[in-house]
Amino acid sequence: MDRKLIEQIAKGEADDLMMNQFDELNFSHFSKEPSMDFTKKVMSSLPRRASKTLSYQTWGIIVGFILAGVLWSIEGFTLPDLTYAFDYFGFNKSFEMTGMLKGFMMINALLVLLLIDRALQRRRLFS
Amino acid sequence: MHQSNVISDDRLIDEVLAGDQKAFETLVNRHKRFAFNVAFNILRVEEEAEEAAQDAFMKAYKNLLRFDRKSKFTTWFYRIVTNESLSRRRKKKLDQDPIESAINMGEMDTDANENKQLVNTAITHLNEKDAELLTLFYLREFNLEEIAELVESTSNTVKVGIHRARQRMAKKMLELLGDEVYELVKE
Numbered sequence: 610m611d612r613k614l615i616e617q618i619a620k621g622e623a624d625d626l627m628m629n630q631f632d633e634l635n636f637s638h639f640s641k642e643p644s645m646d647f648t649k650k651v652m653s654s655l656p657r658r659a660s661k662t663l664s665y666q667t668w669g670i671i672v673g674f675i676l677a678g679v680l681w682s683i684e685g686f687t688l689p690d691l692t693y694a695f696d697y698f699g700f701n702k703s704f705e706m707t708g709m710l711k712g713f714m715m716i717n718a719l720l721v722l723l724l725i726d727r728a729l730q731r732r733r734l735f736s
Numbered sequence: 737m738h739q740s741n742v743i744s745d746d747r748l749i750d751e752v753l754a755g756d757q758k759a760f761e762t763l764v765n766r767h768k769r770f771a772f773n774v775a776f777n778i779l780r781v782e783e784e785a786e787e788a789a790q791d792a793f794m795k796a797y798k799n800l801l802r803f804d805r806k807s808k809f810t811t812w813f814y815r816i817v818t819n820e821s822l823s824r825r826r827k828k829k830l831d832q833d834p835i836e837s838a839i840n841m842g843e844m845d846t847d848a849n850e851n852k853q854l855v856n857t858a859i860t861h862l863n864e865k866d867a868e869l870l871t872l873f874y875l876r877e878f879n880l881e882e883i884a885e886l887v888e889s890t891s892n893t894v895k896v897g898i899h900r901a902r903q904r905m906a907k908k909m910l911e912l913l914g915d916e917v918y919e920l921v922k923e
Contacts, residue, residue, distance in 0.1 A: 618906035
């Protein structure tokens, strides 16, 4: 560092050019750097945030419904239990809770709960 | 940072709010040096400054939706870092004296290191107001008007403040260099 320059600044005898020079020197040497893993530490301590991209659960439900629709349209429901449940609904306008239907509903209810949980988590994080 | 091909802070914030954590990582990388130096200016202990800066990023992340975009992200973030550092200093009752940052000039090996140490140590030996002004000025993140807004003053007062702080810093540098010239300047 140019001592003469520092002296001029300290005495208050420096012109604009000298002050700019002094600032440039300081700027190039100023500032401390945080540790190398600073960003990593910050990122690892962030709360998990629900993404706007579709989750596996959502894709699972969409694919499940599409598959069911396709099978329905080509009359591909071959599982006797489901066919029976469908026929039962057609005739009686009510569901007979077969084991298969109960399981199917249970899984869907769980997936819906997961989606609600993610939505709530997202609201909480941004509120 | 101000080049057109670099994604703006506002755009990154939009992406973070849309759930993209990678965008926040970019924000952290972009502003970590700024956050660390602002925190260090208040705490004057590197470990504490680093933790305060990390906590400040956490708070910014959690409160990103409250950032109204009326000012720059760094202006809003500066207040978070400052509040976090001041609260940490209060809690831990940290000494404001720059003892931990004191340098041993004899241990320095290269000119570059010597100059870096000299600049940083001189700043830490200034009073808090001078150090704040010079930190904001030398980080080159804000213009005079923005610095004035941050320190709740006018740009003219800030300009004069920086001028005086610069002079006091130069005196401190001479003092640290142990130059007999300092004795002449002091008069």
